[in-house]
Amino acid sequence: QLQLQESGPGLVKPSETLSLTCTVSGGSISSSSYYWGWIRQPPGKGLEWIGSIYYSGSTYYNPSLKSRVTISVDTSKNQFSLKLSSVTAADTAVYYCARHRNPGTSDYWGQGTLVTVSS
């Protein structure tokens, strides 16, 4: 059974860079059939797609976040990562990693991790 697990700091200071890693188990991140993505959800609000990556390294970002986002993949560790720079309180959210098939359908999700931006 495929599992995804987010990890990283739960508290980030304003203007700093948020860094999260998603570890995939029970399947290979190098499969040509899937993309891997990040989605976030501010407390009490809806879902926002951040960006996605293919195992080859091709990336796709939400235009509203593109200037601050970097998603990368480490196939040797079966992980992919998110970096979001110059964070503000508006970036406080639960961050989910997910597997996409076909390619925009998220069929497996991590449990999510709350990241709070505060000094």
Place this chain on the structure above:
Amino acid sequence: DIQMTQSPSSLSASVGDRVTITCQASQDISNYLNWYQQKPGKAPKLLIYDASNLETGVPSRFSGSGSGTDFTFTISSLQPEDIATYYCQQYDNLSFLTFGGGTKVEIK
């Protein structure tokens, strides 16, 4: 970018009722539309993909229809365990995935 307008934002219905949620895209997205269920404190769960296909293991009381710009999600007989927030999501192209605003479903 494609905007997704989902309605209603919340609804209250009785157990056994038929529940319908709509989602409208700002431009033609063919059938590139998914529906997710999110329970409090949990990750979203895929219910319907490609507008009308039931994900494996999902009860048949859930269904979806539509194409182009107008889509409908239906729960044929609302059950207590269906209390959740439901989201539509378009994937017309991977360069920009967008979600609807969500519909919170409660029991009357």
